[in-house]
Amino acid sequence: MPNRSIPMFKFRAAGNSPFKEIKDTQYLEELEQSLLDQYENGERSSYELKEKLFYLYLRLWELEPEKDFYRNPITRLVLDIGWDIKRRKVNYEQAQLFFEDLIQLAKPHALPIAHYRLGFIHFYNKRYHSAIRSFEKALQRHNPDRVERLPLPNERLNESQSMKAQAQLAESHYKYSVELAIRAKRMYEELGNPDDYDIDYIMKLEREILREESKPYMCLTPAGRSSISEQEYRELREAEAAFIFDCTDHDEQRVYVKGKLRAFSARRMQILEILFEKQKPVPQKEIADKLNISQVSRYMNELKRLLSEYGLDEQTIIADNGYYINHPNPILIFNENDPKYLM
DSSP states (O other), X not given: OOOTTSOSSOOGGGGGOTTTXXXXXXXXXXXXXXXXXXXXXXXXXXXXXXXXXXXXXXXXXXXXXXXXGGHHHHHHHHHHXXXXXXXXXXXXXXXXXXXXXXXXXXXXXOOHHHHHHHHHHHHXXXXXXXXXHHHHHHHOOOOTTTSSSOOOGGGSOOHHHHHHHHHHHHHHHHHHHHHHHHHHHHHHHTOSSOOTTHHHHHHHHHHHTOOSSOOOEEEEETTEEEEEOHHHHHHHHTOTTOEEEEOSSGGXXXXXXXXXXXXXXXXXXXXXXXXXXXXXXXXXXXXXXXXTOSOHHHHHHHHHHHHHHTTOXXXXXXXXXXXXXXXXXXXXXXXXTOGGGTO
């Protein structure tokens, strides 16, 4: 029997570790305490800090392979990084490696939340067949007689995540069926001598699976979500009656006021994004915690003054049991596959 206290493989990300040349465990343990103090003192949102801790525990485990307890903080940190994925603060390809290696590390233990996060990464990258497998594993019921350990509470899906995984599984099946239908149609077009029945198959695919118009964007408004086409997307941005936060490019988010692109500082963009995402009152403490700022009211007043300069009513942002956008047509636009708004 293999010794389960010794790692059976290495994380592929270990080569990027800033600690890979350090052999002094005492020094690493002192550094661990310093990083943990930062982590517990309000810097939880720092992806860089989590990544440092992750690499630190990996190195300690390499130097002390008999100490299997390093497995738990490594698992916790990678799962925590999942929230940074949702906020688009981490490279998706690197995140995929993290989750795939974490699943291997946990075997034969069940780890539904890692499969859940991985499913959204596959879906975002249009790997629909892989997304199907990940969501199915995330939703799988676990028999205690067949696994060494059932998932811990933070490793399971909550009710909301289970619903989203089921919905995204259905969407993945649909997207994959479209891929297969397109492939079948191309095969038909390449047939040298199709018979009279071949066209019936293609017509059925076009009628039941393929769509004439692609709708690659989603809109979030107080009324709910809806899909829009490229043409509708362009028209919305030019609409004078709309107040739009455009998240289709996370590296360059944009705000349109009365059909015009307007400039905002990075901090004001962060505040607007929170308000557009929620579409309901957001408590001041929640904004302060998410952005690690104090004096939220000062930032809000500055933002309201700027919106007024851009031609909006002074009461476009209101404080009433939290801050919210008081505009007749606030719209958040994002890519249909964006995991930030799916997970």
